[in-house]
Amino acid sequence: MVAVLQSVDELEALLKDRPDQSRTYKIDPGVVDEMIEFIRSHPSGANSRTMDPAEVEELARYLDVAVEDFPGRLTVTDIACSGCGRRLTILDIAKTGVDNGLHSRELMAAVLTGRAGQWVTVRGKDGGRFVDCAACGLESVTPIDDYACSPVAYAWA
Ligand SMILES: [Zn+2]
Numbered sequence: 240m241v242a243v244l245q246s247v248d249e250l251e252a253l254l255k256d257r258p259d260q261s262r263t264y265k266i267d268p269g270v271v272d273e274m275i276e277f278i279r280s281h282p283s284g285a286n287s288r289t290m291d292p293a294e295v296e297e298l299a300r301y302l303d304v305a306v307e308d309f310p311g312r313l314t315v316t317d318i319a320c321s322g323c324g325r326r327l328t329i330l331d332i333a334k335t336g337v338d339n340g341l342h343s344r345e346l347m348a349a350v351l352t353g354r355a356g357q358w359v360t361v362r363g364k365d366g367g368r369f370v371d372c373a374a375c376g377l378e379s380v381t382p383i384d385d386y387a388c389s390p391v392a393y394a395w396a
Pocket residue numbers: 320321322323324325372373374375376377
């Protein structure tokens with residue numbers, strides 16, 4: 240069940256009274272421009288970094304898309320796995336969701352390439368998303384509280 244945000248007011252209300260769990264919402268196509276403008280004026284991710292080309296390629300391979308299919312740079316909270324030291328990326332977020340049955344690989348591919356429109360992730364009271372390391376399987380000690388796949392999906396502190 241996909242929740243659709245139809246106005247900036249709805250997003251603001253969610254930020255004032257956050258959901259228990261971090262959640263991704265689809266943005267109504269009619270309000271994408273104002274929504275993106277609002278999101279950009281409230282930057283998050285002080286601890287974020289840009290994924291490097293090898294990481295983007297790894298994600299593209301996992302989602303079975305081309306690197307060029309991503310419409311912009313990919314950023315993610317800069318944390319490393321406490322088990323094996325892997326720097327976590329959007330791949331770890333995507334794979335954790337797929338492995339836990341939250342969404343299909345096809346849906347993740349459609350969302351992250353922009354084929355499925357614009358989305359925003361609202362950080363919940365849980366502080367973000369704990370993810371399982373794609374290399375060793377260990378769950379992250381701290382949550383990923385920001386990621387962006389411009390202009391497709393924003394997770395937003
Ligand atoms: Zn690991």
